[in-house]
Amino acid sequence: MRSQAGFIGPISTLERLVAIVVIAFTAAITEEVIFRGFALTRLKRLIPNPWFIVPIIAISFVFIHGEVRDFGQTLNYIVFSCVFCIGFILKGFKRLEILITIHFLINASLIFVP
Secondary structure, X not given: OOOOOOOOOOOOHHHHHHHHHXXXXXXXXXXXXXXXXXXXXXXXXXXXXXXXXHHHHHHHHHHHOOOOOOHXXXXXXXXXXXXXXXXXXXXXXXXXXXXXXXXXXXXXXXXXXX
């Protein structure tokens, strides 16, 4: 089936699936590069102890995801951000692709599991 939408958006189920996967993957890459790859490493120049940086990154991670709707969702973002930051710190600021993969799997699970 050929899409009638042109550049507006996907029409078929396969096009929708590919778009969702691409969005989930690019969001994972972007967020991990911004928060762990850039912000965490740059803030370490100003704050020598990386454990003081974790709450700063966690709070900013909450706000980048938009409107804070309820306590549970906010706590979810804070916990995952802290876990990702701690994993990145414990690995010695290396292996960002592991976090990207985990982040992608979380994003994809939120899309495919109701």
